[in-house]
Amino acid sequence: MLLAGDLHDALLPQLQPALLQGGAWAYLAGNLVIALLVQRPDRPWPLFALALADLACLSLLLYAAGGVASGLGGLLAISVAIANVLLPERLGLLLAALASLALLYLTFHLSLGQPASSAHYLQAGVLGALCFAAALLIRLLVRRQQSSERLAHRHAATAADLQALNALILEHMHSGILVVGAQQQVLLANPASLALLGQTELLGRRLGDCCPALLERLQQWSRNPTLQPPPLQAHAAGPLLQPGFVALRQQGEGSLLVLLDDVSQLAQQAQQLKLAALGRLAAGIAHEIRNPLGAISHAAQLLQEAEQLAPADRRLTQIVLDHARRMNLIVENVLQLSRRRPAEPQLLDLRYWLHRFVAETQETLSPDARLHLATPATSLQTRCDPQQLLQVLNNLVQNGLRHSTQRHGRGQLWLELRRDARSGLPALEIRDDGDGIPEELQEQLFEPFFTTGTQGTGLGLYLARELCESNRARLDHLPREDGACFRITFAHPDSTS
Missing domain, CATH: 1.10.287 (Helix Hairpins)
Known part of the structure; x- marks a missing residue:
C-alpha cells in the first residue's frame, strides 16, 4: 500500500526506485501464488528453501530501499520469526544467522558507495540481534507448545484407553447397567441389560414402555430411597432381577444410574x-x-x-x-x-436323548395315546442330570396325557425342542390339547399340595420345578388358548455350576 501511493518518495531513501517498486509487486504476487498453491510439506527442507527465498527477496528490497535506514530491515526479523515456527531448531537458527549476515553485508556494501551509511552498522547489528532474539523466543514458545501438544496427546490417548476399557468392562459385565434421563428415557444400556430385560434395543425408549415393572420399582425408590426395591422379573422366562438406583448429578437433573443384578441363583x-x-x-x-x-x-x-x-x-x-x-x-x-440326591449334571445331546425318551415312553403307553416330537436339524446340548430330567418329563407327559384323554377320550402330546430366540438357550415345550388351566389358577401351579384333581397330591409340578432349578434349568407355564403348555429352558452347555 505504501508503494502504491506517493508516500514512499518521501519516507524511503531509495537507491533504485524502479527495482524497489517492481520487486515489491513481484514479492506480493509470488507470496499470493505460494499461499494458494503450495501446501505445507511434510519435510523441513522445502520449508527452509521457501524461507531462504523469502529472505533473499527481502534483502533485495532492503538494498533497493537504501539499507537499514529505510526501516524495512524489521521485515527480516518477522520472516525469521515466522520461519522458526515451522522449521526445526537448527534450521531456524541458521536462518537467523543468514539474516544477520545479510544485514551486515548490505550495510557494508552500501557504505562503500555512500560514506554516510557507515553510521548504520549499529542499527544493522541491533536488527541482527533482533533476528536471533526473535528466533530464540519463537523456539522457546514452540517448545512449550509442542510440550503442551504431547501432553494433550498423552491425555487424549489415556482418556481414549480409559473409555475403551470402560466400554469393554460394561460390555462384559454380567450386571445390567442403564442410564435413565429425567423423562425416564434410556440414555445408555450395556449388552447385559438387554439380555436381562429381554430386549433388542433400549436406547431412546421410555422405561415404562420396555419394562413397566422396573419403572414401578423406580417410583417406589423415588418415594423412599432408603428402602431396597423388591426383585422383579422382566418377562415370563427371564431371571429374577434385583434393581438398584443411584442419582447422577453430573449427567443432569433427574438422571439415574440403574443397576440390575441377576439374583436367580442366590x-x-x-x-x-x-x-x-x-x-x-x-x-x-x-x-x-x-x-x-x-x-x-x-x-x-x-x-x-x-x-x-x-x-x-x-x-x-x-x-x-x-x-x-x-x-x-x-x-x-x-x-x-x-431324600432327593444332589444333581449330577452331564453333557447331554437333547435331540438324541429326547428321541430315545419318546420311543421308550411310547412303548409303555396305550395304543390310543400318542407322543409327537419335533426337533431341529442340528443337535442342542445342555448340562443336566439325565435321571432327574427323566423324572420331570415323566411327570409332565403323564399329566398332559391325562388331561388330553379326559377331554377327547384319547391322549395326545406334542414335544418341540428348539433354541430360544431371546436367550439362545435350548428350550423344550410340552403341549397337550386338554381343557387347559384357568387363568385364576395359573399362579398357584407350582405351589406344593396345590391340585385341581381329586386323586392328585399337588407335589408333581412342584417337584418338577425343583428338579429343574437344581439343574440350572427353568420350568414355566405358558398361557395358551387350547390346552396347557409347559416350557423347560435348559442351562448353557458350558455351565458348570
Missing part, C-alpha cells in the same frame, strides 16, 4: 436351604404319619372282609381306604423330596 440357593430344612421336618412328620396310616389302612381292609358289614358301611370303608392310599402317596412324595 434365590435358588436360599430356596434350596429353606426346602432342605422343610424337607427334614416333613420327612420326620411323614415317618410319624406312616405307621398310624398303615394301621388305619389295614383296619379298613379287615372291615371290608367282614361278611356282616352293611353296604353303607362298606362304602364308608372304601372311602377310608381311598383316602389312606392318597395320604400314603403324599407321604411317599414328601419322603422322595427329602
